[in-house]
Amino acid sequence: MAYTQNDFKKGQPRWCPGCGDHFFLASLHKAMAEIGVDPWNTAVISGIGCSSRLPHYMATYGMNTIHGRAAAIATGAKVANPNLTVWQVSGDGDGLAIGGNHFIHANRRNINLNMILLNNRIYGLTKGQYSPTSPRGFVSKSSPYGTVEDPFRPAELCFGARGHFFARAVATDAPGTIEILKAAYEHKGASVCEILQNCVIFNNGTHDAVYDKAGRAKNAIYLKHGEKMLFGENNEYGIVQDGFGLKAVKLGEDGYTEADVLVHDAKCEDNTLQLKLAEMEWPVALGVIRDVEAPTYDDCVTAQIEEVKAQKKYHNFSELLETNDIWEVK
Amino acid sequence: MEIKEKESVVVRFSGDSGDGMQLAGNIFSTVSATVGNSISTFPDYPADIRAPQGSLTGVSGFQVHIGAGQVFTPGDQCDVLVAMNAAALKTQYKFAKAGAAIIIDTDSFGPKDLEKAQFNTEDYLGEMNIDPDRVIACPLTTMVKDCLADSGMDVKSMMKCRNMFALGLVCWLFDRDLEIAFNFLKEKFAKKPGIAEANIKVIQAGYDYGHNTHSSVANVYRIETKNKVPGRYMDITGNKATAYGFIAAAEKAGLKLYLGSYPITPATDVLHELSKHKSLGVTTVQCEDEISGCASALGASFAGALAITSTSGPGICLKSEAMNLAVIMELPLVVLDVQRGGPATGLPTKSEQTDLLQALFGRNGESPMPVIAAASPTDCFDTAFAACKMALEHMTPVILMTDAYVANGSGAFKLPNLAEYPAINPPYVPEEMKGIWTPYMRAENGTRYWAVPGRQGFEHILGGLEKDDKTGAISTNPENHDLMTRKRQAKIDAIQVPDLEVLGDKDDAELLIVGFGGTYGHLHAAMDEMRAAGKKIALAHFKFINPLPKNTAEVLKKYPKVVVAEQNMGQLAGWLRMKVDGFVPYQFNQVKGQPFVVAELVENFTQLINK
Numbered sequence: 001m002a003y004t005q006n007d008f009k010k011g012q013p014r015w016c017p018g019c020g021d022h023f024f025l026a027s028l029h030k031a032m033a034e035i036g037v038d039p040w041n042t043a044v045i046s047g048i049g050c051s052s053r054l055p056h057y058m059a060t061y062g063m064n065t066i067h068g069r070a071a072a073i074a075t076g077a078k079v080a081n082p083n084l085t086v087w088q089v090s091g092d093g094d095g096l097a098i099g100g101n102h103f104i105h106a107n108r109r110n111i112n113l114n115m116i117l118l119n120n121r122i123y124g125l126t127k128g129q130y131s132p133t134s135p136r137g138f139v140s141k142s143s144p145y146g147t148v149e150d151p152f153r154p155a156e157l158c159f160g161a162r163g164h165f166f167a168r169a170v171a172t173d174a175p176g177t178i179e180i181l182k183a184a185y186e187h188k189g190a191s192v193c194e195i196l197q198n199c200v201i202f203n204n205g206t207h208d209a210v211y212d213k214a215g216r217a218k219n220a221i222y223l224k225h226g227e228k229m230l231f232g233e234n235n236e237y238g239i240v241q242d243g244f245g246l247k248a249v250k251l252g253e254d255g256y257t258e259a260d261v262l263v264h265d266a267k268c269e270d271n272t273l274q275l276k277l278a279e280m281e282w283p284v285a286l287g288v289i290r291d292v293e294a295p296t297y298d299d300c301v302t303a304q305i306e307e308v309k310a311q312k313k314y315h316n317f318s319e320l321l322e323t324n325d326i327w328e329v330k
Numbered sequence: 331m332e333i334k335e336k337e338s339v340v341v342r343f344s345g346d347s348g349d350g351m352q353l354a355g356n357i358f359s360t361v362s363a364t365v366g367n368s369i370s371t372f373p374d375y376p377a378d379i380r381a382p383q384g385s386l387t388g389v390s391g392f393q394v395h396i397g398a399g400q401v402f403t404p405g406d407q408c409d410v411l412v413a414m415n416a417a418a419l420k421t422q423y424k425f426a427k428a429g430a431a432i433i434i435d436t437d438s439f440g441p442k443d444l445e446k447a448q449f450n451t452e453d454y455l456g457e458m459n460i461d462p463d464r465v466i467a468c469p470l471t472t473m474v475k476d477c478l479a480d481s482g483m484d485v486k487s488m489m490k491c492r493n494m495f496a497l498g499l500v501c502w503l504f505d506r507d508l509e510i511a512f513n514f515l516k517e518k519f520a521k522k523p524g525i526a527e528a529n530i531k532v533i534q535a536g537y538d539y540g541h542n543t544h545s546s547v548a549n550v551y552r553i554e555t556k557n558k559v560p561g562r563y564m565d566i567t568g569n570k571a572t573a574y575g576f577i578a579a580a581e582k583a584g585l586k587l588y589l590g591s592y593p594i595t596p597a598t599d600v601l602h603e604l605s606k607h608k609s610l611g612v613t614t615v616q617c618e619d620e621i622s623g624c625a626s627a628l629g630a631s632f633a634g635a636l637a638i639t640s641t642s643g644p645g646i647c648l649k650s651e652a653m654n655l656a657v658i659m660e661l662p663l664v665v666l667d668v669q670r671g672g673p674a675t676g677l678p679t680k681s682e683q684t685d686l687l688q689a690l691f692g693r694n695g696e697s698p699m700p701v702i703a704a705a706s707p708t709d710c711f712d713t714a715f716a717a718c719k720m721a722l723e724h725m726t727p728v729i730l731m732t733d734a735y736v737a738n739g740s741g742a743f744k745l746p747n748l749a750e751y752p753a754i755n756p757p758y759v760p761e762e763m764k765g766i767w768t769p770y771m772r773a774e775n776g777t778r779y780w781a782v783p784g785r786q787g788f789e790h791i792l793g794g795l796e797k798d799d800k801t802g803a804i805s806t807n808p809e810n811h812d813l814m815t816r817k818r819q820a821k822i823d824a825i826q827v828p829d830l831e832v833l834g835d836k837d838d839a840e841l842l843i844v845g846f847g848g849t850y851g852h853l854h855a856a857m858d859e860m861r862a863a864g865k866k867i868a869l870a871h872f873k874f875i876n877p878l879p880k881n882t883a884e885v886l887k888k889y890p891k892v893v894v895a896e897q898n899m900g901q902l903a904g905w906l907r908m909k910v911d912g913f914v915p916y917q918f919n920q921v922k923g924q925p926f927v928v929a930e931l932v933e934n935f936t937q938l939i940n941k
Contacts (some may be wrong), residue, residue: 004372007478011803027688032587038786039789040784040785040786040787040788040789041783041784042783042784043632043633045629048794055791055793056791056793056803056804058791059789060789061632061783061789061790061791062789062790062791062792062793063629063632063659063791063792063793064792064793064794064795065625065628065655065789065793065794066625066651066652066654066655066794069621069622069625069651069652069655070623072617072618072621072622072626072629072654073625073626073628073629073632074616075615075622075626075629076588076615076625076626076627076628076629076630076631076632076633077629077632077633077783078629078631078633078639079588079613079615079626080586080588080613080630080633080634080635080637081630081633081635081783081784083784084633084784099617101618101621101622102618102621102622105617105618105622166693186607189591209335242651257406274828296645301613301615304608305608305609305611305613308608308609309611311609312608312609314609314610315609315610316610317574317577317578317581317610317748318747318748320574320577320607320610321458321564321574321745321746324564324566325360325514325517325518325564325565326563326564326745327360327363327364327510327562327563327564328364328560328561328562328563329363329364329365329366329558329559329560329561329562329563330560
């Protein structure tokens, strides 16, 4: 069935004017329409936080649950009902602080969930405390003298948990966002989409380098599987290997030519270079960074049940009783 | 040799963890149950997983109480103690009655064994003041080796049959029909006939040894059977019966069974049991933590499954936020709490009833939740079934309470016929409500309708934020919150539960005993003993704790004296005082991690009557 974004829209979002969540929501509506799964076969499950309000603006099934538990709740929903397409939405606090354990285990198990991480590097709903993705030294209401801890890098956490899909987009970049959401849906297994999203009130400007089109032209690279990693306003830069690492070079300088530029391989099982890409500070890598096929937990659970059903001779409760040592009192 | 008739007898098998005491005890109880005796068993495992062989901490016990009439507990102390080694004698003798027969394997009382068991001299009987006339001292290991000499088995395999020699000896002592034990072994080892044969040979040898030597025992005993209930039976532990109850309820409701769980003593066997039964479509997920166990179950419930999470007290602490979410989202969920000693890690393998107030109140906000407690190992089946039915039909989380004693103990379970169990009908939203339905519309009994994802036209959102009664949208309206709070409470209050039954001298008791959950057997046994001694006494035992049975106040106020006996500091007493105006009971509280001792109950209750 052909859908439009209006088939997935509901209500009036209550986020602050200019909040990155508005942009993301519009892209999600469009992506879902293009993907074409019926709204009644779709569930959007969030935790708590500004971004976790999102399911209220979806005309699908949804749950806006409790802080940090979205991935755990989504896991149960998907495993119990594999026909359901499940989108799990969290912010950086919900997904990586209080819900960090569920985030890594959903990735490790490879539950077929589309996991959205709206990263604004701040706690917005509680009015401005540093988050687990805030940079060291970050000054906030709860760190007036700067934080003394290092942040998580979401891709590193995902890969460390043996995640098989990681993509990144900027909230204001609708085509880039829609592209990775569709790829996340197509990927069978846990698909983490990090959305760089700006909080206009408490952390304005955190993603400024890539937040508008001009910035992205200078400071971001759109990765495409099988294509050379070129970027810059005129594709004048490229990513080359540098010892054990990567570096951005200007073509024609220091003897680098286009032949030296690496070709992106999102399908490579070994995540070493994908991690290097995800962690680059300049340029910021956007698009699908890793997309490797692997057995999903929910498929395996279903397959194992079918396998055991074929092996075992008992298939209902009364047959189960008969498998025990039974005696008769006459 | 004289054959003495006995009403009931308690046998305790004890030995090293690897000595197969659980199996020996299990066969003995099955043999007894097959002839129609009533049985109640309790395994007593060591806390250490692999304690050094022969050490005091490595002793494993299995106590079985068999009776001509109904027995309600595994018995306070035993009439026969089997001690397979020195450490077992040292640690288990305290469970023997004065005058009990003691069976020992003298081959396991060598100098090293005695040292490991911390005996100071070779006169171990003297050290423990045990009268040698009560002891059947046999070189059990030697005899097992002799018996299997021609079997071609290696010594290690032979040693695994020692428990069967002890079993044979006990069977002789109680005049049991060995054929039943033989059949049990033939079935158990159907795929290993050699092992079955060796075990059978050793049982027979143990029996013959008793018969031929008469040992030092003056009598053999016979426990006749009264009040036989014909039917087919199996031995079942509380945890297994609980798992079976969940499976039965899912089948009856026509739903997929989903368990989200995290290993925790003493609840883990429920996860083990359900994980076995994939051929019934059971889905079990061993989650990353207790939180996820409950949260994923709630997700499964939203998606249309019969969702269960199983744990013990420390797990309930962690699950409480997701349980609370289930309360406000009004989704069905069964939370199993197999209680153990607390607080914190407490006594992981021991039994208490100390989670009751946590179950009733351990959540933020006004968070009413039904609480049900199972009374015995076999009762876990019906109680688990009832918990599932209540959760599904009333769209609410339900706490099902058992305890370590009930969970690990076992009893003879008459095979249930599922056709005789009530139907389970969740309130699925009727198709004709499409277009007008909102998530918090309620059926007549106050229950929200269930719209499972996949149904077109019923897309909706649930969540942890308060919702508008009519539209289902987020609402902070003060009047609406007050209304929704009352509606959630009224829904639970309206659940119909059976009336509280009074057992014993219901018309003229001088003292009413009140309890809940796993103490049923001990309280019943205490009542029986006191009535036999001419006292007027009755028992009202709660299975449904929230909501309380409608006749609760009437029952509690009917008798001149009431004692609430529980394995905590007075949690049920406090709850009843909150719910019944002017109710001031006596209390009997014990928090030892051990089952009640019937003799202590009788003494205490007798004092109360005489007061």
